[in-house]
Amino acid sequence: MAELLSSLDWSPLWISLKTGIVATVICFFLGVFTAWKVMNINAKAKAVIDGILTLPMVLPPTVAGFFLLLIFSRRRPLGMFLWDNFNIKVIQSWMGCVVAASVIAFPLMYRNARAAFELVDRDLINAGRTLGMSEYDIFRRVMLPCASPGILSGAVLTFARALGEYGATSMLAGNIPGKTATISQRIAMVMMDQDYITAGIWVLIVVAIAFVLMLLMSRISAKK
């Protein structure tokens, strides 16, 4: 067993963790900011925007992967632009892991932040307004602190989802050992060789991480 562990290629763990963390950070800022902005628009537009922003959560990840491939292909405008100007390659690269994980996990962050903001008493916001606080001040000093438990548990869920992303990642970033091979992709790959032992080790690691995250979640919601 010790031999097996020492000969194991640990790179998927680091790739997954790195991807998860970066994607969570991106989703956190983008999700919280979008949720705040969407709160103040009219009900009809809100429903449409809500639908669009939630789409990645309800679509099969492979469908999201298909769209991402279309968008970031180096033969298309955005992919071409990124490559020509910034030397950024999304397809078949670690950047692709991050993009895929971010897109798939974003709705979790957005929806949790939205729900947390909606729960903040409207009269707290109104009180801030009648006291002359700017909208940004109200956001920073009232809404964020009041909504923080909901936002944090949203962030934990986002991290968990980003960490395990498989479908869109395999299409966009591929499964390049040491570069884009995440834990989920490694499990799928070794299972094709009937390597239950290696798959089992990775499964145990994933379960352990998931357990720690859920523990964290209940700690956060207990604070509410």
Added chain:
Amino acid sequence: MAIEVNIKKKFESFTLDVSFREDSKRIGILGASGSGKSMTLRSIAGIVKPDSGMISLNGHTLYDSARHVNIKPQMRNAGYLFQNYALFPNMTVEENIAAGLRGSLAYNYPVVQRMIKKFSLQGLEKRLPGQLSGGQQQRVAIARIMAYAPDVILLDEPFSALDIYLKDKMQVELMSMLDDYDGTVIMVSHSRDEIYRFSERLLIIDEGKVTNHGLTKDIFASPGTKSAAMLTGCKNFSKVEVMDSHRVNALDWGIQLRFEKEVPAGTHYIGYRAHHFLPVWGDRPENAVRFSLYSRAELQFETNYYVKPEKPDFSMECLISWFVQRDVAKDIRENGMPDYLQFREDDVLFLR
């Protein structure tokens, strides 16, 4: 100093259409829940936008749909006391008081200290709102408004979140806190006691419209309409048939009433407050009703009798409520129930 409001706003169940101009510095707005009184207050503060109309305060236009003016609530300088006080739960008492002030807490320390002292919040500076009693929360909320030095203070049902004991205490306290405030104060409430105690001038809003506007005392003395009379606490109403200029037939009570003064044109109801009946033993006096006892409820300081007027077709709507205080209670103990309840002409409310 004047406030002028002339606004319309459509809601699902009713349309708010409120228009008034008022120079008094202590204005009360009385209305049932859902009458639109809070919406009026929120429109003045700018946290609700009317569909059309105008609002101006001391000559400044706050809202004018015709000229596309809608000053942000941040710029209206209107302090708003919310029903649940809306203290920021994540901020301490002193942070809450300083919330509306520019600059850091340290910079605003003198103002905050003055408010802490003025509203006797010493020792509570570092507490969070959740660690305060209802009365303390209200004091913090008012301190926060006062620190902001608003041109107008809007009180939205300020006592509805307090229990009865605190309510009385806080009513007195709020009045004295507002004593040295020089600006306009508008208080919205469904409680006639609060409004009567507080306001010099009064508006009654019913189903989105102003039905009465004038001196508080005058409106309580002659509310004019049945709904306004109910809001001012009148409990007994009877539909009337006007016989001639001095006599009416009170249908629900089965009696005729004769008045020295003329019955106002358009009188459809008369109202009579439960405290104002004169009990009479012996012969039938003028303007009195013979009755039988229906029920009796002993209250702490008075007794509430419900009596059935003597008439052929009795229904529950005809029940008369009569409040008896200590002195009369003694008469009743000695002489038994009176034979008649007499209406005093000066206390009769003529209602449309």
